[in-house]
Amino acid sequence: MTDGLRVEGLSFNYGAKKALDEVGFAVPAGRFCALLGPNGAGKSTLVSLLTRLLVAPGGDIHVAGQDMRRHPRRALAALGVVFQQSTLDLDLTVRQNLAYFAALHGLPRAQVPARIDAALDRLGMRERADEKARALNGGHRRRTELARALLHDPRVLLLDEPTVGLDVESRMAITAQVHDLARTDGLCVLWTTHLTDEVRDADQLLVLHRGRIIADGQTGEIRGETPLSDWFLSRTRAAA
Amino acid sequence: MKGHLGILRAVIGREFLRFVHQRERFIAALVRPLVWLLVFAAGFRAALGLSIIPPYQTYITYETYIVPGLCGMILLFNGMQSSLSLVYDREMGSMRLLLTSPFPRWWLLFSRLLGSTAISILQVYTFLAVAAAFGITMPPLGYLAALPALALAGLMLGALGLVLSSFIRQLENFAGVMNFVIFPMFFLSSALYPLWKMAESSELLHDICAVNPFTHAVELIRFALYLQLNLPALGWVSLSVVVLMGAAVWGYDPARGLMKRKT
Numbered sequence: 358m359t360d361g362l363r364v365e366g367l368s369f370n371y372g373a374k375k376a377l378d379e380v381g382f383a384v385p386a387g388r389f390c391a392l393l394g395p396n397g398a399g400k401s402t403l404v405s406l407l408t409r410l411l412v413a414p415g416g417d418i419h420v421a422g423q424d425m426r427r428h429p430r431r432a433l434a435a436l437g438v439v440f441q442q443s444t445l446d447l448d449l450t451v452r453q454n455l456a457y458f459a460a461l462h463g464l465p466r467a468q469v470p471a472r473i474d475a476a477l478d479r480l481g482m483r484e485r486a487d488e489k490a491r492a493l494n495g496g497h498r499r500r501t502e503l504a505r506a507l508l509h510d511p512r513v514l515l516l517d518e519p520t521v522g523l524d525v526e527s528r529m530a531i532t533a534q535v536h537d538l539a540r541t542d543g544l545c546v547l548w549t550t551h552l553t554d555e556v557r558d559a560d561q562l563l564v565l566h567r568g569r570i571i572a573d574g575q576t577g578e579i580r581g582e583t584p585l586s587d588w589f590l591s592r593t594r595a596a597a
Numbered sequence: 598m599k600g601h602l603g604i605l606r607a608v609i610g611r612e613f614l615r616f617v618h619q620r621e622r623f624i625a626a627l628v629r630p631l632v633w634l635l636v637f638a639a640g641f642r643a644a645l646g647l648s649i650i651p652p653y654q655t656y657i658t659y660e661t662y663i664v665p666g667l668c669g670m671i672l673l674f675n676g677m678q679s680s681l682s683l684v685y686d687r688e689m690g691s692m693r694l695l696l697t698s699p700f701p702r703w704w705l706l707f708s709r710l711l712g713s714t715a716i717s718i719l720q721v722y723t724f725l726a727v728a729a730a731f732g733i734t735m736p737p738l739g740y741l742a743a744l745p746a747l748a749l750a751g752l753m754l755g756a757l758g759l760v761l762s763s764f765i766r767q768l769e770n771f772a773g774v775m776n777f778v779i780f781p782m783f784f785l786s787s788a789l790y791p792l793w794k795m796a797e798s799s800e801l802l803h804d805i806c807a808v809n810p811f812t813h814a815v816e817l818i819r820f821a822l823y824l825q826l827n828l829p830a831l832g833w834v835s836l837s838v839v840v841l842m843g844a845a846v847w848g849y850d851p852a853r854g855l856m857k858r859k860t
Contacts, residue, residue, distance in 0.1 A: 408697045412852040434699040444690035446611065448618035460607030461698035461705075463600030 360386035360421055361545040362407075362513045367416030369402055376402040378568040380416070384547055384561060386512065389539040391556040391576070392549040394565035395593050400549045401441070403565065404517045407547075408438050421512035421545075434462065437511030439502045441518045447491040451482065454490055455505050462509040476504040480534065496527025503531065507538075513545045514538065520555060528555070536560075553586040566593050604700055605708045612712035616719070623720065626674065630667035630724050635731065638663055650791055652823035660733050665819035666788025668721045668743075669811060672751045673782060675717040677774050680758030696849070703846045706759065710842075714751035721747055739822040746821035749834050750814035756841035763848025786812040787819075810837040 367380040377399045384390040394400045405411040407418060409429055418425035421435035445454050452473055459469045477483040480500045490498060499519055506514060516535065520528040532555045539546045548555070556562060558577030563570055571592060572579055580588040616623065642659040649656060683689060695705050725740060735743075761778065783789075785802065786809050796803035806812050813833035820827035 408693070409851050410693060410696060412850075414852075430699040430701075433697055436697070438697055440690065440693055442690050442693075444694040446615065446691065449611070449614055453614065457607050457611050458694065460603045461695065461700070463603060463698075463700065466603065 360512055360543075361388065362390075362421075362515075362547055363417075363419040364407075365417045367403070367406060367413050367418065369399075369406060369411065369413045371402075376568055377406070377413070380565070380568070380570055382563050382570055382573055384513075384545050386545045387539055387543040388561050389536050389546045389548065389557075389559075390561035390563060392547055392563045392565060393551065393553065393556065393589060394549070395551055398565045399568040400551075400565060401517065402568075404441075404515065404549060407515055408436070409433060434509065435512045437506035437509070437514045439499070439506050439514075439516040439519050441521055443498060443502065445490040445498055445501060448489060450487050450489050451477070451493070451501050452486045454501065455508060458505045459508055464509060472508055476507050479507065480504045494527075495523050496530065499523060499527070499531055500534075503534070511544070513547070516546070516548045518549055518551070520550065520552065528552075553584075553589050556585060564589065564592060600700065601704055604698065604705065605711065608695075608705075608708040609712040609715055612716050616716050623723075626671060626678075626720050627724055627727070629674065630670050631727060633667055633670070634660060634663065634728060634733070647791065648793075650793070652820045652825045652827075658733075660728075662791070663789055664725070664728055664733060664735070665822055666783075666786070666815050667724065668747065668818050669750060669754075669786075669788055669815040670783060671721050671724060672714075672717050672747070672754045672814070673779060673811065675713065675720065676751070676754030676756075676758040677761070677779055678758075679713045679755065680762035681774060683759075683762035696851075702849060702851075703842075706845055706849060707842070710752055710755045710759065710845075714748060714755050717751045717755075718744070718747050735822045736824055739824050742824050743818055743821040746817045749831075749838060750818060753810060753814055753834055753838045753841060756838060756845050759845035760841055760848055763845060782809060782811045785809050786815055788812075788815050810834065813837075 361384045363383045365381045367377055368375070369377040380399075380403065392400060392403070402411070406413050407420075407425075409425060409432075412426075418432070420432040423432040423435055425432040446457070449457070455473045455476065456469055459472065464472065473486070474483060477486055480503055482497065482500050482504055485493065485497060485501075490501065493501065503516075503519070506516075514535070519535075520531060523531070535546055535548060536557065538544050550556070556576050558575070558580075560576050562572060562574060562576040562579055564572040576585065583591075638660045647657060647659065647662055653661075683692060695709060696702060698705055722740075725735070728734075757778075761774070785806050787806060788811070792803055792806055792812070795806050810833060813827075813830040816827050817830040817834050820830065
């Protein structure tokens with residue numbers, strides 16, 4: 358599997374506190390994988406390691422076949438990220454925000470306007486291109502960040518609790534859009550959340566609890582007849 | 598290399614756009630040195646007698662003396678401000694975005710530093726223009742000669758801010774930074790009084806001032822404004838830039854430093 362995301366034996370400590378303990382999983386291309394975990398489970402640490410804001414002493418991360426430790430630049434180039442906390446410049450327009458990102462990824466200048474248009478079209482944000490990010494509502498800001506994360510044609514898309522603070526409608530819309538991206542574009546998607554209603558039965562499900570993966574498989578098979586929220590509560594309580 | 602320059606251009610461009618949108622901050626940053634120049638210096642003029650010391654060739658007013666120090670003050674405050682915005686998470690999002698770029702981290706940090714320094718220099722020149730409007734002028738070519746000195750001093754103080762933002766997380770508020778970094782650096786320097794004056798009251802304080810990199814930044818700017826090169830100051834400031842920049846890159850190393858607690 359060279360196109361997806363592969364993590365092996367990843368551990369990380371904050372001083373004496375163990376944040377991640379031998380975490381390993383694989384998500385193939387074209388798959389939407391939900392990483393479910395209660396607050397404090399280690400999701401944010403995992404995201405920091407996947408985006409190389411942190412480096413773990415042990416374990417491996419492969420993004421589209423590129424080893425994050427040996428070829429961090431190649432691995433980062435294949436990765437699109439939407440951080441939990443907004444990273445838009447509110448005083449800049451949507452287009453300026455995307456152009457800035459394009460430069461950070463070294464995209465050829467001549468291609469940038471067309472790529473921005475295409476990315477915004479994909480998310481239905483083209484007509485907002487010249488508005489300042491400050492003027493957008495939460496849902497549209499998220500969509501802008503999603504468009505930005507797709508600008509450099511990543512093979513793996515990582516979204517860290519992307520629906521935090523959004524209303525139900527925006528939440529559903531963006532969840533559906535990202536599911537579509539995995540299906541139609543063959544993107545490998547890792548979506549962290551603590552909200553069970555964002556996960557579909559056909560999705561791959563990873564459950565992170567207290568720094569360990571306690572479930573990995575297809576959501577429908579994992580939960581059986583039990584609603585996912587009940588299943589999730591019982592497992593995280595049982596493991597507690 | 599093309600991509601590297603693209604990043605530099607984009608980061609500086611972003612700083613300029615943000616600057617255009619934050620005029621209040623710009624005016625606030627300008628008021629501080631102007632108050633010093635027009636109020637503090639006026640009161641102090643009578644108390645402090647200045648002799649003729651290089652680079653000056655005639656007697657100068659106290660206002661003229663403190664202009665380079667106030668240029669340094671603008672660079673110092675801006676350097677600290679940008680570090681605080683990181684500590685406070687205000688700019689942390691954009692830092693995350695920057696650091697997940699596939700380009701080398703030292704280049705990303707350097708670009709950011711150069712971007713914020715460029716804005717600081719713009720503020721310094723605005724300050725110099727206002728000072729000139731009040732009759733406090735330098736040799737015309739001095740304004741041009743000061744540019745590289747301002748850039749180097751700005752890089753040094755910006756790098757200091759980056760280092761602080763990566764190592765010191767306990768500083769609860771701006772007052773902390775004021776007390777422990779800005780005030781000591783500013784007052785234990787040649788910004789407000791020549792070092793020989795300091796030596797008259799305390800040898801120890803004079804020695805501290807003499808090793809303070811901010812003193813050398815101010816002297817570098819002062820000499821450049823009078824079309825002279827202060828080589829020892831240049832050496833000190835350059836060394837400080839290299840050391841602080843190295844420390845900043847180390848502090849932002851993903852295996853340690855800032856991100857460990859920030860994320």
